[in-house]
Amino acid sequence: MNRDPDGLERLWAPYRMAYVREAGQRDGCPFCAMVAGEQQTEMIVTRGEHCFVAMNLYPYNPGHLMVLPNRHEADLTALTDEESRELTALTQRSIRAIRRVSNPDGFNVGLNLGAVAGGSISQHLHQHVVPRWGGDANFMTVVGRTKALPQTIAESADLLRAAWAEDD
Numbered sequence: 001m002n003r004d005p006d007g008l009e010r011l012w013a014p015y016r017m018a019y020v021r022e023a024g025q026r027d028g029c030p031f032c033a034m035v036a037g038e039q040q041t042e043m044i045v046t047r048g049e050h051c052f053v054a055m056n057l058y059p060y061n062p063g064h065l066m067v068l069p070n071r072h073e074a075d076l077t078a079l080t081d082e083e084s085r086e087l088t089a090l091t092q093r094s095i096r097a098i099r100r101v102s103n104p105d106g107f108n109v110g111l112n113l114g115a116v117a118g119g120s121i122s123q124h125l126h127q128h129v130v131p132r133w134g135g136d137a138n139f140m141t142v143v144g145r146t147k148a149l150p151q152t153i154a155e156s157a158d159l160l161r162a163a164w165a166e167d168d
């Protein structure tokens, strides 16, 4: 049985445990802490009215973004119309910004709803926007648990913020 036809389980699994560990240490939701400006605000690329865009701290590829509602909500069907519209609009703009910065061959865009589906912090939904290049999956399989340095992620955030501004 192949439970992983698109490689998505492999794609989003490696950093799940690290997130869970950090969330436990902080005794709260790290995404809500970002919204509140309490931590890792340098990882926020942009803030909308209802949603925001942040770097994934355990990126599958450089430029891996997340689009999240400000509100602590697990269920996609519980988003308001305004939140849903902005989630989609910010996802589109994330793709455009990443294209400007690094011109990937493709993207994985999606949500893991619930822990059983691979959601790392399943209580606060987050849409992944992952740039893909030919051969990157093979590369990651070889490299294994490689973790990008926070400084590298912050540099990516600077590049994406600049690209985002060009889209205004």
Ligand SMILES: [Zn+2]
Pocket: 029, 030, 031, 032, 033, 071, 072, 073, 123, 124
């Ligand atoms: Zn939250």
